Amino acid sequence: MEELVEQLDINQYLPVIIEGATNVLLAAVILIVGLFIANRVNKIICNIGERYQRLDDTLFRFLGSLGKYVVLAFVAIAVLNRFGVQTASIVALLGAAGLAVGLALQGTLSNLAAGVMLLIFRPYKVGDFIGAASQFGKVQEIDLFTTILQTFDNQQIIIPNSQIWGSQITNHSHHAVRGVDMHFGVAYKENTDQVRKVIDEVLANHPHILKDPAPFVEVETLNNSSVDFLVRPFCEGEHYFTILYSVPEQIKKALDENGIEIPFPHRKVIIEKEQ
Structure with missing residues (x-):
C-alpha cells in the first residue's frame, strides 16, 4: 500500500519535474547561444572599424559593446520568460529607469551624441591643429565625451564634445x-x-x-x-x-x-x- 502511494506521488510530480528540467535546459541553451551571438555581434562591429582606416576604432568599440549588451538584455528576458516570470513589467520598469537616467544625464548624453557625430564625420583627427570652442591646440585624444587639446604653452585643455559640435571648427591641418x-x-x-x-x-x-x-x-x-x-x-x-x-x-x-x-x-x- 505504501509503495502504491509513493508511486502515485512520483507520478503526480513527474510532469512538474520534467517541465522544470526542460525549462532549465532551454534556458541554458538560450543563454549559451545568446552569449555566442552577443560576442559575435561585438566582434563583427569592431572588425568593421578596423577594416576601414577612415572609420574610428573608438566609435566602433563603443557600438560593439552597445550591440552586445542589447543582445544580452533580450537573452536575459528570454531566460526569465522560460521560468514564467512576467517580463512585461520588467521591460516597463527598465524603460522608466532609462528615461529617468536619460533626463538626469542630459548633458552627458549630449556630449555622447556629439562624440558619436565627431567620430563618424571626423572633421579632425588626433595630431591635427584645430580651433574650436574658442580654444586652439593640437588634438591629443578624441573620445565619446571629450576632446583633449595640447596648447603651444604645453597646457592640456579638455573640451566637452557638445561644445565643439555646436560651434565652428577650424582644422588648420586639413590641407597639406x-x-x-x-x-x-x-x-x-x-x-x-x-x-x-x-x-x-x-x-x-x-x-x-x-x-x-x-x-x-x-x-x-x-x-x-x-x-x-x-x-x-x-x-x-x-x-x-x-x-x-x-x-x-x-x-x-x-x-x-x-x-x-x-x-x-x-x-x-x-x-x-x-x-
Missing part, C-alpha cells in the same frame, strides 16, 4: 599646403614696385616657402598714413608657424636695409595764430 597671411605697411613716398621686390627676395630665400604656388604680394589697403601690403607665402602645414613668426622680422630688416620707411600712425595738427 597652407597660405600664411601677413600685413606690412610702408610710407606713401615709397615706390611700391621696390617694396614688392624687397619682399619677394626675402620670400624667395626662405627655405620653407614654396615656389609653387607662388607667394602673393600685393597692395591691399591705402590707409591714412601707410600703404599696406598683403603678403601670403605658401608652405607645408608643418612649417606654418615657423614662417608666421620668422618672416615678419626678416622683412622688417630687409626694408630697413633698403631705406624703406615703415610708418607709425600719426596725426597732423595745424594751429592757427590769432592776428
Whole structure:
C-alpha cells in the first residue's frame, strides 16, 4: 500500500519535474547561444572599424559593446520568460529607469551624441591643429565625451564634445599646403614696385616657402598714413608657424636695409595764430 502511494506521488510530480528540467535546459541553451551571438555581434562591429582606416576604432568599440549588451538584455528576458516570470513589467520598469537616467544625464548624453557625430564625420583627427570652442591646440585624444587639446604653452585643455559640435571648427591641418597671411605697411613716398621686390627676395630665400604656388604680394589697403601690403607665402602645414613668426622680422630688416620707411600712425595738427 505504501509503495502504491509513493508511486502515485512520483507520478503526480513527474510532469512538474520534467517541465522544470526542460525549462532549465532551454534556458541554458538560450543563454549559451545568446552569449555566442552577443560576442559575435561585438566582434563583427569592431572588425568593421578596423577594416576601414577612415572609420574610428573608438566609435566602433563603443557600438560593439552597445550591440552586445542589447543582445544580452533580450537573452536575459528570454531566460526569465522560460521560468514564467512576467517580463512585461520588467521591460516597463527598465524603460522608466532609462528615461529617468536619460533626463538626469542630459548633458552627458549630449556630449555622447556629439562624440558619436565627431567620430563618424571626423572633421579632425588626433595630431591635427584645430580651433574650436574658442580654444586652439593640437588634438591629443578624441573620445565619446571629450576632446583633449595640447596648447603651444604645453597646457592640456579638455573640451566637452557638445561644445565643439555646436560651434565652428577650424582644422588648420586639413590641407597639406597652407597660405600664411601677413600685413606690412610702408610710407606713401615709397615706390611700391621696390617694396614688392624687397619682399619677394626675402620670400624667395626662405627655405620653407614654396615656389609653387607662388607667394602673393600685393597692395591691399591705402590707409591714412601707410600703404599696406598683403603678403601670403605658401608652405607645408608643418612649417606654418615657423614662417608666421620668422618672416615678419626678416622683412622688417630687409626694408630697413633698403631705406624703406615703415610708418607709425600719426596725426597732423595745424594751429592757427590769432592776428
